[in-house]
Amino acid sequence: MPEKTHPAPLRLATFLPFRLSVLSNAVSQRIAELYDREFGLSIWQWRVMAVTADTPGISATEIGQRTQMxxxxVSRAVAGLIEVGYLERRPSTDDARRSNLVLTPAGIGIYELIVPLALAEEAxxxxxxxxxxxxxxxxxxxxLAKAASPERDLW
Amino acid sequence: MPEKTHPAPLRLATFLPFRLSVLSNAVSQRIAELYDREFGLSIWQWRVMAVTADTPGISATEIGQRTQMxxxxVSRAVAGLIEVGYLERRPSTDDARRSNLVLTPAGIGIYELIVPLALAEEAxxxxxxxxxxxxxxxxxxxxLAKAASPERDLW
DNA sequence: ATAAGATAGTTTCATATGTAACTAATATTG
DNA sequence: CAATATTAGTTACATATGAAACTATCTTAT
Incomplete structure (x- = not known):
């Protein structure tokens, strides 16, 4: 009498894409709550601030590349940050389509407040x-990143 | 003359929450596209199918615990799966609030089609x-999962 | 036995997000 | 130096998502 055939088993709990997703969400949620609760910022806004602090005068397109947004x-996060006065848009002299984005003094202040908290959270x-x-x-x-997305550099 | 103070550096590219998020998204997007393109399923629907295949007769609440949804x-994913005929709701005899969920034969068929593809993708x-x-x-x-979410077991 | 509370699951509503269409400006090609 | 194609960024629309309210049922305590 032939054995019953067993379909390949797939336990979600050991399936890497699932585990990655759950872990990432758990981590993100913790820090998202921090940014939002303490500073009223979304993760996206925080990311924009981080790369702008790192590279003042950056364009929206470059922000997108660096943050994978x-x-x-990017457009929405930038608009929100300008609205609350943390970011400033400066017209580019050599290309009128783009703007050079910089943190305002207030933005720098908030950024410098967040950084140690974010690093502490990570630590x-x-x-x-x-x-x-x-x-x-x-x-x-x-x-893994290279395997998952060989075309473009994730980091 | 005192040195200029340097704010703590934070490069997004080396910040674990960011890296996790980007990696997870890259991985999820690949397989989400597979499920959707080939079978018209969302990730959520796929997760529901996976745990239901593993535990026939499972309740919606239990599905939520196992999938972190x-x-x-869960309610929406279940409704969608019933709509396309992959899932069946059976009233529970001992508790009229809950249903016992089981895959239909069609659902099992699709599930057994997806599993090897998902495993191949992971592999x-x-x-x-x-x-x-x-x-x-x-x-x-x-x-990390334990550190990020000590209260509840992620997997 | 009954009132108060807890639980399973759905629906509603407000917000977030992605795709596509759009505007304005620059680059390219003949 | 037009005409065409590309690029930067925004807006509009359709869909996804989450929080809170809601219905129905079950549990607990008196």
Missing amino acids: DKVA QLVSALSEKEQTELARLMGK | DKVA QLVSALSEKEQTELARLMGK
Whole structure:
């Protein structure tokens, strides 16, 4: 009598895309709540501030590349940040379509307030891992990123 | 003359929450497209099918716990799956509030079609890593998950 | 046995998000 | 130096999502 055929098993709990998604959401939610509660910022706005602090005068398109946000999301985040006075749009002299974006003094102030909190949050998270494990995790994630999206550099 | 003070640096590209988010999105998007394109299913619907296949007769609440979906998302995914005939709702005899959910034969058929594709997708992704690295990654992610969300078990 | 509270699940409503269409400006081609 | 194609960024529209309110049922405590 032939055995009943077993379909390939797939346990969600061991399926990498699922695990990644759940882990990422858990982490994101923690810090999103921090940004929002303390500063009224969305994750997207925070990302825009971070790259603008890093590269003053950056364009919306470049922000999109660095943050993996699409241009509509960038446009909205930028508009919101200008609205609350953390970001300033300066017309570009050599290309009238783009603007050079810079943090205002208020924006810099908030940014410098957030950075240590964000780093502390990250530190607490990774404190569960040894130095060596942290390095290894970063390396493995890099490999995965390349495998998942070979076309464009994720980081 | 005092040095100019340097604010703590925060490069998005090395900030774990950001990296996790980008990686997870890249991975999810690949498979979401597969489910949708080939079978017209959302990720949420797929997750519901996966746990229902694993545990026939499961309730919506249990699905939520296993998939980390909130009850509204579960409700909608279930409704959609019933609509296309992949899922069946059976009234529970002992508790009239809940239903026992089971895949229909059509649902099982689709499920068994998807599983090997999903596993192949995962396999391709992790093929960038050695066996040892895969195990290590799973272990490190487990630690992170616990650190990020100590209250409830993520997996 | 009954009132108060808890639970399962759905619906409603307000907001977030992505796609496509659009405007304005620059670059390219003949 | 037009005509055409590209690019930067915004707006409009349609869909997705989450929080809160709601219905129905079950549990608990008196």
